[in-house]
Amino acid sequence: MRKLDEHGRMAAMILNAITDLVGVELADLQVSPDASMRADLIVSVPSIGQAFVVEFRKTTSAASIAAAAKQVKEISLRTKRQSIPIVAVPFMGEVGKKACAEKGVGWFDLSGNARITAQGIRIVIEGKPNRFISAGRPPNLFAPKSSRIARWLLENPGDSFSQKELSLATGLDQGFVSRLITRLVSEEYITRTGNGAVRVKDFALLLDTWREGYRFSNHTLLKGYVAARSGDALLRFTADVLGEMNTDYAVTGLSAAWLLTRFASFRIATLYLRGSLTPELSERLRFRSDPRGANLWLAFPNDDGVFHGATRRDGINCVHPVQAYVDLKDHPERAEEASERLRTELLSWESDEG
Numbered sequence: 001m002r003k004l005d006e007h008g009r010m011a012a013m014i015l016n017a018i019t020d021l022v023g024v025e026l027a028d029l030q031v032s033p034d035a036s037m038r039a040d041l042i043v044s045v046p047s048i049g050q051a052f053v054v055e056f057r058k059t060t061s062a063a064s065i066a067a068a069a070k071q072v073k074e075i076s077l078r079t080k081r082q083s084i085p086i087v088a089v090p091f092m093g094e095v096g097k098k099a100c101a102e103k104g105v106g107w108f109d110l111s112g113n114a115r116i117t118a119q120g121i122r123i124v125i126e127g128k129p130n131r132f133i134s135a136g137r138p139p140n141l142f143a144p145k146s147s148r149i150a151r152w153l154l155e156n157p158g159d160s161f162s163q164k165e166l167s168l169a170t171g172l173d174q175g176f177v178s179r180l181i182t183r184l185v186s187e188e189y190i191t192r193t194g195n196g197a198v199r200v201k202d203f204a205l206l207l208d209t210w211r212e213g214y215r216f217s218n219h220t221l222l223k224g225y226v227a228a229r230s231g232d233a234l235l236r237f238t239a240d241v242l243g244e245m246n247t248d249y250a251v252t253g254l255s256a257a258w259l260l261t262r263f264a265s266f267r268i269a270t271l272y273l274r275g276s277l278t279p280e281l282s283e284r285l286r287f288r289s290d291p292r293g294a295n296l297w298l299a300f301p302n303d304d305g306v307f308h309g310a311t312r313r314d315g316i317n318c319v320h321p322v323q324a325y326v327d328l329k330d331h332p333e334r335a336e337e338a339s340e341r342l343r344t345e346l347l348s349w350e351s352d353e354g
Helices: 002-022 062-078 092-104 147-155 165-169 174-184 203-212 232-244 253-261 277-284 321-328 335-344
Strands: 028-033 041-043 050-056 084-089 106-109 114-116 120-124 189-193 198-200 222-226 249-252 269-273 296-300 311-313 316-318
Touching: 002 041, 002 050, 002 106, 002 120, 002 222, 041 321, 050 062, 062 084, 084 114, 092 106, 092 114, 106 120, 120 316, 120 321, 147 165, 147 174, 147 198, 165 335, 174 198, 174 296, 174 316, 189 321, 203 321, 222 249, 232 253, 232 269, 232 277, 232 316, 249 253, 249 321, 253 269, 253 316, 253 321, 253 335, 321 335
Parallel strands: 050 084, 084 106, 249 316, 269 296
Antiparallel strands: 028 041, 041 050, 106 114, 114 120, 189 198, 222 296, 249 269, 311 316
């Protein structure tokens, strides 16, 4: 009974949203029964000659939205009448929008946003804030420490891991890992294998979702200037000095993209450092604080997970391509092009959902 009541409440919210979107009254809608329960709702609007096949998800998880888009598209194709497949959610993020677009499915959210385009109809509403953020919202799956799980799974997308293995690999407590795994499974980013281990379900969606909420500026950044002939010369000089002083570091951003793919020259070198910029290190680098003319960004990470998967490239410590990709989001110069090159050459693993 409780499940039916919940379904009824969802249906009522969806129907009210549809009336607002198409400018009709509730009495103008015809809700068709779906005996097989394949779709959450099939709604006809005779006044505009359209029918909507609607799948609703209570979560804003992009993976769940992608699964709903795939499902409702298949249902719509099997429906005898002409219909428009729609995904409805409390709030639609950018990755969810992309997933719907890739499946050719319309969407609307209960916060007032929508994108529905079909023959004879075009509804595009953007910019409405999320009305469903609450104080009781579960912890962020991609918070600094939590993201160690996503990072590890993305670095090893074809492998399966037990909870204990993930705990050992990431340095996280098993109880904490268990809670994160439960969330990642429920939101359809990862899947369990027959023996209870977990692996990536949809590589692209997990990577995109992490990147969507990621902010490189959340690390502590020190921007300054070091005299150098080029970005490459600056990078090698800085790496040499850090190595001589036994300072742990890993290159990221545009300089990492260059090391990993040889994509384009760069002016700004960006490096993660453990510890702090001591007076001796600052003197050896001849580092001058200058945020506006900066060519060297020293980042002191909010979690040591950024160093996971780092390797040597041309004698320089470089973050894993997954970390470089998310870090590039907030970088200047040709960062977006560098991101695409990384994605194409090193981050195009095809998962079960691909």
